[in-house]
Amino acid sequence: MKEIIFIRNNIRKWQDVENIANDPSAYSPDDLADAYTDTTADLAFAYTHYPNSRITLYLNNLCVALHNGIYRNKKEKWSRLITFWTQEVPDTMFEARRLLLAAFTIMMVSVVTGIVSQLGDHDFCRIILGDAYVDMTLENIKEGMPMNVYTGGREMNSFLEITQNNIGVSFNIFAMGMLTCIGSGIMLFYNGVMVGCFETLFWQHGLLGESMLAVFLHGTLELSAIVVAGAAGIALGNGILFPGTYSRITAFRRGAKRGLKIVVGTVPIFIVAGFIEGFLTRHTEVADGVRLLFIILCLAFVIFYFVVLPRRRNRKRKLTTLRKSDLPYDEDLIQQTSMHHSSNGMTPD
Structure with a gap:
């Protein structure tokens, strides 16, 4: 036929x-x-x-x-709690790999924007960070304790407050996707500008190295998770802007489901980042080499979990599918191709 x-x-x-x-x-x-x-x-x-x-x-x-x-x-079995983060989130991240690249690009461009703006106007940081925060930072620098902002308060209280705030920020970035992907992009841009002008402020006072060692001790995980949350928000917004062969409401639901899975996957990372900021970042007396090694390990984890592992799992699925030759419509094959349903639609034309 x-x-x-x-x-x-x-x-x-x-x-x-x-x-x-x-x-x-x-x-x-x-x-x-x-x-x-x-x-x-x-x-x-x-x-x-x-x-x-x-x-x-x-x-x-x-x-x-x-x-x-x-x-x-x-x-569901209790093992779902494990497979969600070891399998489902990496698989979803592979589907959203282009969105992740877009979110990362927005963040990098905004960081550069913050750097250039602060270099052009030394008071630019006051617009972004606020007068009170900048004045406190400058006072700490004068007193020889530039990172004193991280030493205040009880460790446990700081951990809980920081974690709650970071998770709230990530869900806000995701929710802004309901205003189309532009909403999430604006929030990503704002966070990137903050980082850029903040680090440039310390560079202007000859403290860039100390600042980066302190900030990126927790910031490597924190900022990476914010970028991932931005990808989730863009996924939500794309469901509204680009429904493809689906109705707009169906595409929105699909984008929301995929984005929510991504943003929930960042929660443990924000918890760990909050723990580091609340308990470890304040110890600026720790050797620079130790802190740098810790930052490198955090960066390696981020790259592995959000980039390498999703690609490995996709490659493994392809190899497994090729070996399925007896029953092409077997349930295992159908489950293994679920990613293609979400990214290619169901229209035969």
């Missing part, structure tokens, strides 16, 4: 299945089971006769959507 005839004979049925996949709760378990059985049979046929066609990818994605709808209320 020619591919065009196969599509014409089944396109109406697949459109009905799309409706089921988009709102599975509105249909009975028998309807879901029948739709899943018919669609996997069509997938097997397409995989055999048109293995490299877009219709095969379309049916694979349609099976994924049905599978998720059938099992979405399945009782």
Whole structure:
């Protein structure tokens, strides 16, 4: 059978299945089971006769959507708490790798903007950081304790307040995506400008090295998580701006689900960053080499978790899929291609 005839004979049925996949709760378990059985049979046929066609990818994605709808209320095991951060978040980060690059680019551009602005106007930092904070910082520098801002208060109280604030900032950046990705981009830009002008202020007083060792002791994790939260916000905003073949509300829900998974994945990182800032950053007497090594280790973790691990898992999935040759519509294959459903849509044209 020619591919065009196969599509014409089944396109109406697949459109009905799309409706089921988009709102599975509105249909009975028998309807879901029948739709899943018919669609996997069509997938097997397409995989055999048109293995490299877009219709095969379309049916694979349609099976994924049905599978998720059938099992979405399945009782989760406690191991989900582990697999969420070791598997689901890295997989989602691979889907959002371009958004992560966009968020990182915005942050870097804003940091440079903050540096240039502070170099051009020594009072620029007062606009961004506020007069009270700048005056306190300048007073600490005069007294020979430039990082004294991190030594005040009880350690536990500082840890809790900082962690709560950082998590709040990340969710705010994510929520700003509801104003389209521009909202999250503006918040990312503002945070980057803060970092740029703050570090430039210390450079202007000959204290850049001490400042960076203190700030990036916790800031490596903190700023990285903010960039990731920015990617989550952009994912949310893109669901509104670029719905693709989905309705705008469906695309928004999908973007919100993916973005929320990303931003929740940053919570442990903010907790660790808050602990470091509350308990460790204040000890500026620690040897510079030790602090630098700690910063490098934090940076290595960030690169591994958000860049290397997602790519490794994607490569592993591809190899596993290639080895599945007996049953092309097997449930394992469908689960392994769930990423493609979210990034390519379900339209066969």
